[in-house]
Amino acid sequence: MNGIPVIDLFAGPGGLCEGFASLTKGESRCFEIRVSIEKDPIAHKTLSLRALFRSFPVGKVPAAYYQYIRGEISREQLESDPVVIPYVKKSYAEARCAELGKNDHSEIDSWIRDGLAGAKEWVLIGGPPCQAYSIVGRSRMRGNNPKEFESDKRHFLYKEYLRIIKEFSPSVFVMENVKGMLTSQHSGSLIFNRILEDLQLPGNGHEYLVRSFVVPGEISDPDDFVIKSENFGIPQSRHRVILFGIRADIAESVPDLVNRPERFSLEQSPLVCARDVLDGLPPLRSKLSNRYDGMTDSVANWQKALTNGLKVLEKKKSAVPLRVLERAQWAVTKSWIHKSTGGQFIQSDISMNEPLASWYLDPEIGGVTLHETRSHMESDLHRYLFASSFAREEKRSPRLSDFPQALLPNHQNLNNESTPFLDRFRVQLRNQPSTTIVSHISKDGHYYIHPEPSQCRSLTVREAARLQTFPDNYFFEGNRTQQYHQVGNAVPPLLARKIAEIVLRLLQSAGL
Ligand SMILES: C[S@@+](CC[C@H](N)C(=O)[O-])C[C@H]1O[C@@H](n2cnc3c(N)ncnc32)[C@H](O)[C@@H]1O
Structure with a gap:
């Protein structure tokens, strides 16, 4: 295992981690997904299948995988194919079905600890769920029961993400969410301000710079965190908030973050149409x-x-x-x-x-x-x-x-x-x-x-x-x-790949 370790929380079907895993150099992967956690059993089944697909050497996916997706054999048959068997265990150690905030912290932490295997420099990715922030969801929920809305724990699921930052101090984090996250309020104040403050000072003795992937340098307007996918070669107009957190010691070792911050922003691409x-x-x-x-x-x-x-x-x-x-x-x-x-x-x-x-x-x-x-x-x-x-x-x-x-x-x-x-x-x-x-x-x-x-x-x-x-x-x-x-x-995997390229550039500039 020699790619930079990645842990993915609230992983869904795996769009974000697919982008990271897709970056290769020769036959090796630049990033290696060590653990991804998703609570929905079906999305998890997708995630573990993709983990299996990726666990084969690059470009050497066995025929049984294709037979499975064509519907010619069952998942059980796939996983008991002699060529596939050696990879199955690893895929389930990577893709975990668990509910963050409900499953025991010690269990989640032990997966992450085993996944990181002592690595100090690694990347946390993922997006705490968005129902409570989404504009439609918000008005619907507030209308039904304002009290319940205010106490909805989904407002605070980002704390599970924050807890992992606090416990394991990633070098970099990438956090995705819907735009409603920027304007959602709780008890009269903007949730986003609180999230940002928490992420900047997670309470583990480290500070994090929180940057945008589209506007270089320091951010003055929260809208600068919004990525409009269609500007970056994605055939879909999808606007999402994506935060780029960088541990202060890593940031200090990359003078270009101040001198040439545009190196760490996405480059506009020609429009791709439906x-x-x-x-x-x-x-x-x-x-x-x-x-x-x-x-x-x-x-x-x-x-x-x-x-x-x-x-x-x-x-x-x-x-x-x-x-x-x-x-x-x-x-x-x-x-x-x-x-x-x-x-x-x-x-x-x-x-x-x-x-x-x-x-x-x-x-x-x-x-x-x-x-x-x-x-x-x-x-x-x-x-x-x-x-x-x-x-x-x-x-x-x-x-x-x-x-x-x-x-x-x-x-x-x-x-x-x-x-x-x-x-x-x-x-x-x-x-x-x-x-x-x-x-x-x-x-x-x-x-x-x-x-x-x-x-x-x-x-x-x-x-x-x-x-x-x-x-x-x-x-x-x-x-x-x-x-x-x-x-x-999901996050569009091709957009995630472009984000992963920036993260890689930053980590390489920091000498990792
Ligand atoms: C917006 S999706 C994430 C998409 C993902 N980043 C991707 O690119 O494919 C959010 C996911 O979080 C999952 N989820 C919600 N609450 C969770 C929890 N407490 N623990 C783990 N997963 C959770 C949902 O089932 C959903 O699949």
């Missing part, structure tokens, strides 16, 4: 849900649903711009070629342009996994057909006033606060980064309508994972809802 990562995946049709109208799913019935949708638009011609109507007509004609609804694995030649191909593709897969469409009700298919045709022609997702009346749901208040129509139907545009992939994608796909009208559907798990920059050989455990949930929770 089409750059979605094109090249096998096109699919959606499934037809028989929940309300009793139409069973079949190619013919799906086609019929689309044709009915087109009839609605043709009838409301005056309310639909001509080119949108023509696009919808063309899409319905073309939709005949989309027969497949996908599956856990589709054998296919997957293509992509460089440099993205080197990050995403793995020819050993032999196709694509987790690329299966959801079922949609016929009335939603009509809206998808209109909305995606509109977006294709008008280069924006339609507003409420753009929808023909006949497509609007008549049984609910369109501006109802809990389900505003516009927040429920959104097309992802081909020529722009997507909107933020959040865990709500697991509930329904209306906010994530595929840009291609002839496919008339929401994004698959693999497409959401692509927008989150997970490599294609990253496999998410659980059922489809759980897979979407994990994808939406």
Whole structure:
């Protein structure tokens, strides 16, 4: 073990640690994930699978791994494959399923102590959960029960992160969270100020400088901690707070932190758009849900649903711009070629342009996994057909006033606060980064309508994972809802890799 040790708390499916682990020099990893801790058993299953994947020598992943993600063998069979067996124990020593704040501290500490194996210079990463800080969550919770909100222990889960800093004094820490963290209040004062003070002086005799990854030098405005992913080559507009903590003695040994602080900031990259990562995946049709109208799913019935949708638009011609109507007509004609609804694995030649191909593709897969469409009700298919045709022609997702009346749901208040129509139907545009992939994608796909009208559907798990920059050989455990949930929770691994490059530069400048 010779990479710089990394400990990941609140690890989710492992997006942040994947970025760190992906940095290699020759056949060695620059960082080595020694322990990652996650409380959700399904996300942990994903995490331990990826830990197994990484435990094989770089570039030497056994065939059994690919058989597993293609659904040809069970996890049990994978883990009892003679080539895999020697690596299984290590993967479970790395990925731990535990609830921070609930599980015994001594148990958590012993994992970390064993993982660090005496190393004094190491990196702590992770993001204490965000429900209590998130703007939506906040108003919802405060509305329901203000007292309960004030005493919600999730406000203080960062203390578990802080406790590990205090106990083990990492050289550097990287802490991710939602933007709401900057404005959330507790007992009348900003939680963020308290978090920042605690992180700067964790009470172990060390001081930490807390810097931004985007604004060089000392920070005067908390908004400077916000990273806008789309500025850094991520095909998704995702804005998150990421703090970069540096132990004072390390900082003192790096004069460039003062003289050339821009060396430790992310470099802007050209825009990467949704089409750059979605094109090249096998096109699919959606499934037809028989929940309300009793139409069973079949190619013919799906086609019929689309044709009915087109009839609605043709009838409301005056309310639909001509080119949108023509696009919808063309899409319905073309939709005949989309027969497949996908599956856990589709054998296919997957293509992509460089440099993205080197990050995403793995020819050993032999196709694509987790690329299966959801079922949609016929009335939603009509809206998808209109909305995606509109977006294709008008280069924006339609507003409420753009929808023909006949497509609007008549049984609910369109501006109802809990389900505003516009927040429920959104097309992802081909020529722009997507909107933020959040865990709500697991509930329904209306906010994530595929840009291609002839496919008339929401994004698959693999497409959401692509927008989150997970490599294609990253496999998410659980059922489809759980897979979407994990994808939406993660830090984009490619962004995490760019952050890891900065951390590495800093540690190397400090002579480590
Ligand atoms: C925002 S996600 C983290 C995403 C992760 N950094 C990544 O890049 O994939 C937060 C995770 O914290 C987990 N979590 C919440 N409370 C926890 C606790 N007390 N102990 C351990 N994990 C917890 C949640 O299950 C969730 O997966």
